[in-house]
Amino acid sequence: xxxxxxxxxxxxxxxxxxxxxxxxxxxxxxxxxxxxxxxxxxxxxxxxxxxxxxxxxxxxxxxxxxxxxxxxxxxxxxxxxxxxxxxxxxxxxxxxxxxxxxxxxxxxxxxxxxxxxxxxxxxxxxxxxxxxxxxxxxxxxxxxxxxxxxxxxxxxxxxxxxxxxxxxxxxxxxxxxxxxxxxxxxxxxxxxxxxxxxxxxxxxxxxxxxxxxxxxxxxxxxxxxxxxxxxxxxxxxxxxxxxxxxxxxxxxxxxxxxx
Amino acid sequence: xxxxxxxxxxxxxxxxxxxxxxxxxxxxxxxxxxxxxxxxxxxxxxxxxxxxxxxxxxxxxxxxxxxxxxxxxxxxxxxxxxxxxxxxxxxxxxxxxxxxxxxxxxxxxxxxxxxxxxxxxxxxxxxxxxxxxxxxxxxxxxxxxxxxxxxxxxxxxxxxxxxxxxxxxxxxxxxxxxxxxxxxxxxxxxxxxxxxxxxxxxxxxxxxxxxxxxxxxxxxxxxxxxxxxxxxxxxxxxxxxxxxxxxxxxxxxxxxxxxxxxxxxxxxxxxxxxxxxxxxxxxxxxxxxxxxxxxxxxxxxxxxxxxxxxxxxxxxxxxxxxxxxxxxxxxxxxxxxxxxxxxxxxxxxxxxxxxxxxxxxxxxxxxxxxxxxxxxxxxxxxxxxxxxxxxxxxxxxxxxxxxxxxxxxxxxxxxxxxxxxxxxxxxxxxxxxxxxxxxxxxxxxxxxxxxxxxxxxxxxxxxxxxxxxxxxxxxxxxxxxxxxxxxxxxxxxxxxxxxxxxxxxxxxxxxxxxxxxxxxxxxxxxxxxxxxxxxxxxxxxxxxxxxxxxxxxxxxxxxxxxxx
Numbered sequence: 001x002x003x004x005x006x007x008x009x010x011x012x013x014x015x016x017x018x019x020x021x022x023x024x025x026x027x028x029x030x031x032x033x034x035x036x037x038x039x040x041x042x043x044x045x046x047x048x049x050x051x052x053x054x055x056x057x058x059x060x061x062x063x064x065x066x067x068x069x070x071x072x073x074x075x076x077x078x079x080x081x082x083x084x085x086x087x088x089x090x091x092x093x094x095x096x097x098x099x100x101x102x103x104x105x106x107x108x109x110x111x112x113x114x115x116x117x118x119x120x121x122x123x124x125x126x127x128x129x130x131x132x133x134x135x136x137x138x139x140x141x142x143x144x145x146x147x148x149x150x151x152x153x154x155x156x157x158x159x160x161x162x163x164x165x166x167x168x169x170x171x172x173x174x175x176x177x178x179x180x181x182x183x184x185x186x187x188x189x190x191x192x193x194x195x196x197x198x199x200x201x202x203x204x205x206x207x208x209x210x211x212x213x214x215x216x217x218x219x220x221x222x223x224x225x226x227x228x229x230x231x232x233x234x235x236x237x238x239x240x241x242x243x244x245x246x247x248x249x250x251x252x253x254x255x256x257x258x259x
Numbered sequence: 260x261x262x263x264x265x266x267x268x269x270x271x272x273x274x275x276x277x278x279x280x281x282x283x284x285x286x287x288x289x290x291x292x293x294x295x296x297x298x299x300x301x302x303x304x305x306x307x308x309x310x311x312x313x314x315x316x317x318x319x320x321x322x323x324x325x326x327x328x329x330x331x332x333x334x335x336x337x338x339x340x341x342x343x344x345x346x347x348x349x350x351x352x353x354x355x356x357x358x359x360x361x362x363x364x365x366x367x368x369x370x371x372x373x374x375x376x377x378x379x380x381x382x383x384x385x386x387x388x389x390x391x392x393x394x395x396x397x398x399x400x401x402x403x404x405x406x407x408x409x410x411x412x413x414x415x416x417x418x419x420x421x422x423x424x425x426x427x428x429x430x431x432x433x434x435x436x437x438x439x440x441x442x443x444x445x446x447x448x449x450x451x452x453x454x455x456x457x458x459x460x461x462x463x464x465x466x467x468x469x470x471x472x473x474x475x476x477x478x479x480x481x482x483x484x485x486x487x488x489x490x491x492x493x494x495x496x497x498x499x500x501x502x503x504x505x506x507x508x509x510x511x512x513x514x515x516x517x518x519x520x521x522x523x524x525x526x527x528x529x530x531x532x533x534x535x536x537x538x539x540x541x542x543x544x545x546x547x548x549x550x551x552x553x554x555x556x557x558x559x560x561x562x563x564x565x566x567x568x569x570x571x572x573x574x575x576x577x578x579x580x581x582x583x584x585x586x587x588x589x590x591x592x593x594x595x596x597x598x599x600x601x602x603x604x605x606x607x608x609x610x611x612x613x614x615x616x617x618x619x620x621x622x623x624x625x626x627x628x629x630x631x632x633x634x635x636x637x638x639x640x641x642x643x644x645x646x647x648x649x650x651x652x653x654x655x656x657x658x659x660x661x662x663x664x665x666x667x668x669x670x671x672x673x674x675x676x677x678x679x680x681x682x683x684x685x686x687x688x689x690x691x692x693x694x695x696x697x698x699x700x701x702x703x704x705x706x707x708x709x710x711x712x713x714x715x716x717x718x719x720x721x722x723x724x725x726x727x728x729x730x731x732x733x734x735x736x737x738x739x740x741x742x743x744x745x746x747x748x749x750x751x752x753x754x755x756x757x758x759x760x761x762x763x764x765x766x767x768x769x770x771x772x773x774x775x776x777x778x779x780x781x782x783x784x785x786x787x788x789x790x791x792x793x794x795x796x797x798x799x800x801x802x803x804x805x806x807x808x809x810x811x812x813x814x815x816x817x818x819x820x821x822x823x
Binding site for chain 2: 165167171216221233237239250
């Protein structure tokens with residue numbers, strides 16, 4: 001110990017310290033970093049089924065080995081979460097081309113979707129499907145979720161997730177019908193025009209807070225009918241349609257009574 | 260005798276007590292017998308008045324709980340869950356607390372906000388009625404100005420109130436106002452610093468808006484409402500044209516008991532509807548938007564409906580190329596044009612209209628009988644054109660909602676509306692004017708030939724004629740008792756001695772404007788024409804009457820005819 005203390009003013013000491021610090025940070029990161037390629041309990045049989053499903057339903061656009069074609073993205077490395085999001089919301093397989101793939105009744109059941117996800121995940125490491133615990137709204141903090149939603153999501157999805165317009169016919173959908181798992185997956189994988197919010201950007205706990213905030217919105221807001229939660233435009237429309245409609249109706253009635 | 264006149268009832272005794280001390284009886288007597296004409300559209304102003312009463316009452320309640328401060332505080336309440344532990348301004352916290360903790364607080368807030376929307380809405384509809392029926396003509400020009408001023412104040416009241424809760428939505432609105440103020444050449448930045456007490460958002464704007472909203476603006480409004488009503492009583496109410504109604508009489512019912520009963524009833528209906536709306540329809544749930552922070556802007560950010568046209572004009576204005584840097588100073592035409600020039604044009608037109616119209620009509624007479632909109636084609640067409648421009652701008656402000664709800668591209672909507680903003684009003688003007696002229700010609704036909712009865716008569720010589728039933732007195736009065744002004748006649752350029760007249764050029768300009776107004780017109784049927792038509796009908800020579808009448812209709816397209 002004494003020898004070490006004596007050498008602490010050595011001119012190479014800072015270099016050694018720096019190397020040690022780098023080693024420690026790297027080591028901690030390696031240990032704590034979000035493990036993207038989750039070694040799930042998927043059998044090779046699942047992957048085989050998934051491959052067959054993929055070749056029958058997806059390969060036309062995404063290529064025989066999911067390598068992508070002109071204007072169609074490669075699926076190598078998108079992970080199981082992306083597949084589960086796109087297929088379970090019915091966005092994929094796409095029915096028609098347009099500004100963006102739209103949600104529709106899903107085409108594959110849970111098992112087939114899982115098989116497809118397993119196959120695509122086997123092609124390259126990517127985000128895994130979140131666990132039930134990760135998307136449990138009851139464990140999230142809605143207040144923190146709202147603050148995060150306001151700065152990261154509301155500019156496209158509206159303050160309470162009613163949806164909004166994007167450029168050239170694209171749009172950010174309403175989030176009131178979206179399942180907790182799908183909300184989480186969308187943040188993780190950034191489907192279509194949506195940016196990816198990786199776990200360094202918004203941590204898994206924070207993602208769960210956002211899910212909690214959105215789940216709270218399903219119950220509506222205080223004060224009566226929310227009128228679509230679209231803000232002053234729908235309020236103005238109803239002020240004229242109901243308020244002034246009734247009042248002018250009453251005025252006509254009062255005016256007609258005497259004449 | 261004296262014994263007989265003593266009142267016996269309690270009310271009578273109280274009235275007598277008051278009268279002996281104030282001699283108010285004569286005034287009450289006069290007012291009670293004052294006659295008002297009856298029509299549903301005369302109650303639009305009443306809706307505005309009574310929603311203002313509701314606004315004052317509910318606003319009074321809200322001031323008991325609102326804290327006009329931008330001090331940073333932490334929310335410690337239970338509800339709503341999304342606000343727990345968040346940092347916010349005291350103004351925002353008190354708004355949320357009065358909604359969730361104060362009994363009836365949310366109801367009052369919602370009534371207040373709905374009443375505000377209805378207040379401005381009914382003012383605008385009331386103004387439409389005044390405009391299209393020509394109720395602003397002499398002697399009521401001053402009252403029109405008072406009304407237009409109240410519209411400006413109502414917008415100011417609405418906008419200042421909308422901003423008070425200090426939420427993200429209204430904060431974005433204030434940020435736009437800040438940008439607009441800064442775009443004003445030379446004084447912009449100084450003005451913005453003056454308004455916000457430093458760089459936006461500062462710490463002063465909420466208390467300042469509060470003072471404006473609860474003290475200055477309502478005070479001015481109450482004073483102007485009093486003046487507005489006083490002038491209305493003094494000048495007497497206008498009436499729609501009809502049998503026996505002239506500029507020298509008022510046909511209607513006495514204030515007491517008819518109108519007092521009707522007005523009281525209407526007040527309860529209005530207060531009832533507003534309460535019902537406040538109780539069942541959520542409005543401006545500020546906890547959904549969150550406390551103001553200059554960084555976030557959420558999708559669907561719009562002002563209340565009456566400011567939509569400014570927002571829409573801003574959205575329609577192309578950005579690139581309109582920000583000019585002159586000698587190191589930036590001139591933001593992309594803000595100045597839509598947010599300062601457009602409302603400037605609108606309000607200049609509103610304030611100037613009665614005077615411009617009187618000038619081009621050469622009209623100095625008093626008018627108490629209203630115009631039917633068709634009888635003033637250019638005025639009506641201008642009103643509709645202005646309305647269309649307003650609507651296009653308002654729709655542009657909702658372009659994102661139109662895009663999502665009708666699956667359209669937001670760029671396409673913007674371009675369509677840009678074109679419509681130029682083309683729409685012109686088209687609306689032309690169509691409306693044609694419709695008005697057409698309706699006037701139809702009136703002429705009706706007066707001259709009567710209603711089609713559907714009875715076809717065949718004469719011995721084989722000619723078929725449809726029998727027309729003549730109009731009754733009331734119907735005819737409505738269709739012939741209007742003025743159709745001709746364009747101004749001006750003295751020639753030189754006087755009798757061949758000297759050029761001063762002021763000729765200005766008169767010439769007014770004449771041109773006057774021609775624009777009154778060149779195309781349809782004259783009302785004169786007694787002589789009516790007699791000729793009747794005489795022709797009496798002889799069964801229907802076919803002969805048809806031709807001159809048609810010629811008159813067509814002739815109105817040309818410069819004015821001379822008619823005795």
